[in-house]
Amino acid sequence: MSNLKNQDVIGILNRLAPKSYAFEGDKIGLHVGSLSEPVDKVMVTLDVLESVVDEAIEQDIDLIIAHHPLIFKPLKSIDLSTEKGRIIKKLINHNISVYVAHTNLDITSGGVNDMLMKQLNIETSDPLVYTDSEEIYKFAVYVPTTHEEFVRNAISEAGAGHIGNYSHCTFNSEGVGTFMPLEGTDPHIGSTNKLEKVEEKRMETIVPKHLLDKVVRAAEKAHPYEEMAYDLFKLEIEGEKRGLGRKGKLSKPMPLDEFANYVKKAFNVPNVRMVGAPEKTVHSVGVIGGDGNKFIQQVKNRGVDVLITGDVYYHTAHDALGIDLAMIDPGHHIEHVMKNELAAYLKKQVEERNMKVSVTASEIVTEPFHFI
Known part of the structure; x- marks a missing residue:
């Protein structure tokens, strides 16, 4: 077992x-x-x-x-x-x-909607319907200078300190840490009941909320102290936007009916339902796995020519025609x-x-x- x-x-x-x-x-x-x-x-x-x-x-x-x-x-x-x-x-x-x-x-990034775009061989850019954004936290840890690089590498590999295309982003300020090990402790530095002063660095970085626990655990593992001192502050800045569906652009525009056949073959389904003029030129594509009926106006506002989704309703199809949004329904099961x-x-x-x-x-x- x-x-x-x-x-x-x-x-x-x-x-x-x-x-x-x-x-x-x-x-x-x-x-x-x-x-x-x-x-x-x-x-x-x-x-x-x-x-x-x-x-x-x-x-x-x-x-x-x-x-x-x-x-x-x-x-x-x-x-x-x-x-x-x-x-x-x-x-x-x-x-x-x-x-x-x-x-x-x-x-999530790399989830079902990205998988569907991968099946279509269309490069994904952004979520189609934004739902929220990642909360960002400031993480500050106090590290003896001897272990500065160990801790920096550990928290960076755990996902902290990523800003755009840059990793290992930290700010470091020097100071003196004080502590007194009490009875029953096993200090890395110092002796029981004696005040210690140690040159330390305050290492600051940013962490997305969903990685907080992972980053703190990584810091604790790399940190030499029995009890690691650190601060967490929620920041009033917007992190990565999350959302349902994905938006992409065709490498070569094609008529809607031709693209519908392409979708049919990509998902290996016996047929698809198409909403829109067959000759309509498709440049940009949106996909929402499952049932995306209620999002058609938001999808249209994102500048998408055609939405691929399942379970398209009769009245939704008419509404889509009214806002000049084409739709292709290959079924819910493509998920x-x-x-x-x-x-x-x-x-x-x-x-x-x-x-x-x-x-x-x-x-x-x-x-x-x-x-x-």
Whole structure:
């Protein structure tokens, strides 16, 4: 049995797609099971259907990581005559945990929308619909001059001190630190009950909120003192903007109908629905995985010629025509590209950490529609 726990793998996922990125009320996180259960085998899926759970049972999977929530609406009962009830029973009986990364995986850099743009071979520039921006903190740590470079390198490699295309950005001021080790301490410098004075540097840098814990841990590991002194201040400056969807530009403009066929082939779907004049010239492209109906005006305001999204409604299509926004609907299921992409990412991360965990992608096709 593995010494690793579900939380070890989920910790890697949460660094890619922090839970704080998710829309308010989104049903992300642990749905079934326990974070403290041992884990040897992980499977990534788009949807948690009964067929997917059966696949997981057959492969002795310990943890399912899904994009779409298993439990989206609160359950009033667990009826074993329903598919949802049978799924939950099988998961519990076979000790399989389910963890969900939904809108946080949509929004994050390298997430679902970037994966869709990669499938289209379109270079991504910015989020399509801004949701918020990263909070930025000032991190100041007091370091003896002997360990200045150790600590600077440690916090920089953990993600602190990045400004634009520059890394290792710090400001350092000299001073004298004082402390008195009390009974029961094991000081790096000094003796018990004797006041010590040490030449130190105050090293200041900036850190995005989602990396704070990682940076502080890295500093503590590199710092020689038993108790590291540091300050944190929230700054009134705007960090990296986050948002849903992605915007990109075609390397060569093409008519809408030609581009629609390109999308069809890129996602290997039997057909797509197209809104707009076939001869309309497409320069810029937006993509929102899943259902992007309610964002059409915001997308239009970003100067996009065509929006690729799923589940396009009849009235939304008319509204899009009214604002001269073309739309291409290849279906909600195109998000399945996240299975192999996320599995490959997690596999690489666990290998780099020498974690003995296998990561696979579900082979079950969860597209509910047939095209005739």
